[in-house]
Amino acid sequence: MMTISPSFRVGVVFPQLEIEAEAAAIRDFGIAVEAMGYRHIIAYDHVVGANIRDRPDWNMPYTHESAFHEPLTLFSYLAACTRKILLSTGVIILPQRQTVLLAKQAANVDIFSGGRLRLGVGLGWNEVEYEALGLPFADRGERMDAQIALLRRLWTEESLTVADQHHHISDAGLCPLPIQRPIPIWIGGIGPAALRRVATLGDGWLPAFEAELAEEKVELFRDALTHAGRPDDSVQMENIIFLGNTIGGPMRGADDAVKDAEIWRHAGAAGVAIHSMGMGLKGVEQHLRLFENIAGMMGMPSRPASD
Secondary structure, three states, X not given: OOOOOOOOEEEEEOOOOOOOOOHHHHHHHHHHHHHHOOOEEEEOOOOOOOOHHHOOOOOOOOOOOOOOXXXXXXXXXXXXXXXXXXXXXXXXXXXXXXXXXXXXXHHHHHHHOOOOEEEEEEOOOOHHHHHHOOOOOOOHHHHHHHHHHHHHHHHXXXXXXXXXXXXXXXXXXXXXXXXXXXXXXXEEOOOHHHHHHHHHHOOEEEOOOOHHHHHHHHHHHHHHHHHOOOOHHHOEEEEEEEOOOOOOOOOOOHHHHHHHHHHHHHHOOOEEEEEOOOOOOOHHXXXXXXXXXXXXXXXXXXXXXXX
C-alpha cells in the first residue's frame, strides 16, 4: 500500500457515460468519492454527439448515444451535495461557448461551491458540435486565447469595456463576482500548441499521457514554463490515468492506477485523476467499488460524508 502525500492530489473522472442519468446516482457518486478522500472530480464536456449512421469514416470516441451532462449544470448540483472536493471541468470546450455567459455561469458555480471550481478548457475536436452551436471551427484557437484573457477580467473587474474581433462589451460587468478572483483556468491537450498555451496563459495543464512518458513530459512542461518566463511553481500539471480502453489502449485495473499515480508523483506532477470508463463497469455502484479499492490501496485519508 502506498501513502498519498497531502501535496499530491488524486481525483476521479466522473463516469457519466456509464452511470445512471439520475440525480440520486450523481449525488451518491459525489458524496462517496469525497468521503473516500479523493481531492477532485473532473467532468468531460460534449453538448451534442454525432449520429454516425451516415458517417462511415467516423473514428472518434463519442456519438449521439454517449451520455454527457453539461459540466457547469452538473457542478451546480454537486456543489450542494459535497463540501470540500474540487469541481473541475476537464475540459469544457471554450470556443463553442459565449464568453460572457460562460463567465457568469462559472461565477455562480464558484459561489455555490464556496470557491471550489476549477475551469479546465480546451479547443475540442468535434466539428459537428461547433456547427450545431452556430460557431466557427477553424479559428477556435485564436478565439480561445482571447476568451481566457477576457474571462479573468470579467471575474475581477466590476465593469469593463472591450472591443475586439470576438467580443464587444460596453461598460458592463458581472454581479456577483466569484469567490475566486479569478477562477483558475487549466488548459487541456497534449500537442505543442496546447503546451505553449499552458505556458503563456494557463494556471495548470490537464494532459493524458502514459506513465512511461511521465519524466519526459514533466521536464517538457517545466522547460516550456522557463521559456515563457514563468517560475516552475506558478503553473501545475495533473495527468489523467486511463484504466479502460476508451482510447484504444489495453484494459487495466486498480493496481495500474496505483502504480501510475506513484510514477507521476515521483516525476513531479501535482496530481492525477483516474478515468474508470471503458472497463466494463455498469452503474454507479460498480464504479464506486473500484474507486474505494484504489483509495484503500493508496492509503487515502477518508472522512465522514458529512464533513
